[in-house]
Amino acid sequence: MSTSTQQELVLGLFEAAPATFLSLRKLGKESFYAQGLPALKSEEYKFTPIAKKLESGLTDFSPAKPVKISANQVKSAIFSGFEGIVLVFSNGHYLPELSNSTEGLTVNLLSKIENTPLGSIAKVAKDPFIALNQAIFADGLHLSIDNKKVIESPILLLQFHQAQGGQVVSPRIWIEAGDFSKATFIDYQVSLDDAPYFVNKVVEIKGGVHADITFHSLQEESNQVIEVSNVVTDILQDSQFTSTQITLSGDMVRNNLSLNLLGSNSVGNMYGLYLLHGKSHVDNHTNVDHTIPRAESNELYKGILADQSRGVFNGKIFVRQIAQKTNAFQQNNNILLSDDAIINTKPQLEIWADDVKCSHGCTVGQLDEEAQFYLQARGIDKITARGLLLYAFAAEVLDKIEEDSLRNYIVNQILKRLGSNF
Numbered sequence: 001m002s003t004s005t006q007q008e009l010v011l012g013l014f015e016a017a018p019a020t021f022l023s024l025r026k027l028g029k030e031s032f033y034a035q036g037l038p039a040l041k042s043e044e045y046k047f048t049p050i051a052k053k054l055e056s057g058l059t060d061f062s063p064a065k066p067v068k069i070s071a072n073q074v075k076s077a078i079f080s081g082f083e084g085i086v087l088v089f090s091n092g093h094y095l096p097e098l099s100n101s102t103e104g105l106t107v108n109l110l111s112k113i114e115n116t117p118l119g120s121i122a123k124v125a126k127d128p129f130i131a132l133n134q135a136i137f138a139d140g141l142h143l144s145i146d147n148k149k150v151i152e153s154p155i156l157l158l159q160f161h162q163a164q165g166g167q168v169v170s171p172r173i174w175i176e177a178g179d180f181s182k183a184t185f186i187d188y189q190v191s192l193d194d195a196p197y198f199v200n201k202v203v204e205i206k207g208g209v210h211a212d213i214t215f216h217s218l219q220e221e222s223n224q225v226i227e228v229s230n231v232v233t234d235i236l237q238d239s240q241f242t243s244t245q246i247t248l249s250g251d252m253v254r255n256n257l258s259l260n261l262l263g264s265n266s267v268g269n270m271y272g273l274y275l276l277h278g279k280s281h282v283d284n285h286t287n288v289d290h291t292i293p294r295a296e297s298n299e300l301y302k303g304i305l306a307d308q309s310r311g312v313f314n315g316k317i318f319v320r321q322i323a324q325k326t327n328a329f330q331q332n333n334n335i336l337l338s339d340d341a342i343i344n345t346k347p348q349l350e351i352w353a354d355d356v357k358c359s360h361g362c363t364v365g366q367l368d369e370e371a372q373f374y375l376q377a378r379g380i381d382k383i384t385a386r387g388l389l390l391y392a393f394a395a396e397v398l399d400k401i402e403e404d405s406l407r408n409y410i411v412n413q414i415l416k417r418l419g420s421n422f
Helices: 003-016 022-035 050-057 071-077 128-136 369-376 382-398 404-418
Strands: 085-090 105-109 141-145 155-161 172-177 182-191 198-207 212-219 226-235 240-247 252-261 267-276 281-290 296-305 310-319 326-336 342-351 356-365
Touching: 003 022, 003 050, 003 128, 022 128, 050 226, 050 252, 071 155, 085 141, 128 198, 128 226, 172 182, 172 212, 198 212, 212 226, 212 252, 212 404, 226 240, 226 267, 240 252, 240 281, 252 267, 267 281, 267 310, 267 382, 281 296, 281 326, 296 310, 296 342, 296 382, 310 326, 310 356, 326 342, 326 382, 342 356, 369 382, 382 404
Parallel strands: 085 155, 141 172, 155 182, 172 198, 182 212, 198 226, 212 240, 226 252, 240 267, 252 281, 267 296, 281 310, 296 326, 310 342, 326 356
Antiparallel strands: 105 141
């Protein structure tokens, strides 16, 4: 896509941006124009032609307007057995009338926060879609957890999306966890119909010392959806951040997850599962930056790919020279169920310290035919046998989800998929 075509594509988005956060918007706009949408030669997006997909897949590159959401729609979208806090969004706009909160959790629009820290973690120069989001988002949500507050109930970020008055949705969320706090977030996106749209989401998470933050993300939108998600977090001393990224559908999806380990004894856990069929294309890019001694990161992503689907995994671990006593582990495992399915996987380590324990690896293979034959020989039909083996492969990631209602929902959705010959 030429520079002039890109400028024409985003011009309406820039013109529609509200007159708030002017300095941040100016910075985002300038950074976006400097970077442009990723070209086919871009190393970071070499297997994911997102610019081409946006040009061909959308007809109205303008902001989607909020859709009216009913209480019944919210109720039907919540997982069975879920008991927690629900924050509802419509095309990125927060709906307080359908939401609730709890003691120790402060919920505000970003426009109501003085001296907003927006953009201090998700830097616009890091990715053109961060820059684009910062230039055009309508408003966002600021979530703050008090010091020493343990929020036992999970916090569901329930995001309804639909192409209405435009096809571009730009959610923006800032999460700040106080010292010695603990909370679990579930980011769940729901398509209201099958019409195509583009989600460009940015989530910034800042944890205090001794904080324990879990962030689950479930992508189960329509197969016409194009999405870029940027989740960036700062992890301080004696703190833990755990992410699980579950992708079950979408046209072209790019997930960028970055962890900055900024304090000793900090831990970053990154788990992912992508279950792809049809012509779905999902690209998971992770980045872990070990900047300080005695920090740990654990990463496990697994993929099951059928039909003509395509997966991409690129995991980067940086260990700075000062970051001695680092423990960093990374693994990506994939099963291809079709000769036409493709996976491009590239785990990476860049180590500048010498007293570390680091490992990385990847595997790509097919279903174990001997194990399937063993199950069939004991009276289990072929489809069920295959489903059991694939579920066993995925379970290592699913077991990392401690919230029962979410895990049970995902397991049921996966079993339906595996039990129907995928």
